[in-house]
Amino acid sequence: xxxxxxxxxxxxxxxxxxxxxxxxxxxxxxxxxxxxxxxxxxxxxxxxxxxxxxxxxxxxxxxxxxxxxxxxxxxxxxxxxxxxxxxxxxxxxxxxxxxxxxxxxxxxxxxxxxxxxxxxxxxxxxxxxxxxxxxxxxxxxxxxxxxxxxxxxxxxxxxxxxxxxxxxxxx
Numbered sequence: 001x002x003x004x005x006x007x008x009x010x011x012x013x014x015x016x017x018x019x020x021x022x023x024x025x026x027x028x029x030x031x032x033x034x035x036x037x038x039x040x041x042x043x044x045x046x047x048x049x050x051x052x053x054x055x056x057x058x059x060x061x062x063x064x065x066x067x068x069x070x071x072x073x074x075x076x077x078x079x080x081x082x083x084x085x086x087x088x089x090x091x092x093x094x095x096x097x098x099x100x101x102x103x104x105x106x107x108x109x110x111x112x113x114x115x116x117x118x119x120x121x122x123x124x125x126x127x128x129x130x131x132x133x134x135x136x137x138x139x140x141x142x143x144x145x146x147x148x149x150x151x152x153x154x155x156x157x158x159x160x161x162x163x164x165x166x167x168x169x170x171x
Contacts, residue, residue, distance in 0.1 A: 051170050051171075054170050055167050055170045055171060058163050058166055058167040058170065059167060061163055062160060062163045062164060062167065065156055065159055065160050065163065066160065068156060069153065069156040069157065069160070072149055072152050072153050072156065073153060075149055076146060076149040076150065076153065079142055079145045079146045079149060080146060082142055083139065083142045083143070083146065086135060086138055086139050086142065087139070089135055090135050090136075090139065
């Protein structure tokens, strides 16, 4: 019976070693799973950080574009005011020209009473003609500037919409 109990003890010992081995295998498998999960979490954290950095960059671009847009809108307002001022000057010039009727610059020059008056009238006609050309040139330049500003505003607004949509999708 001592032999039987030794045999039973050896069987129990063998069974315990086998169970211990199975438990160790499960622990090793769980440890590997935990390492895989840790690696996956690290990878996802890196992706989240990258997305957050992209969102911050896009947000910075949005703020910069909004500031540029405000500046262009202010410039457009200024150009429109300048155009109105030139239109007032031009309207006044046209009113003066209408008052003089069909009087041509040559008629004004030939109406001079003496040589001094002739020089004075030639200078006046020259100044008025140059002034008229300058007003028209300024008005034309302002019109072009207004159109360019309007186009710039539309482009910036479109860019803002795209950047905001991009930031939303990243979020």
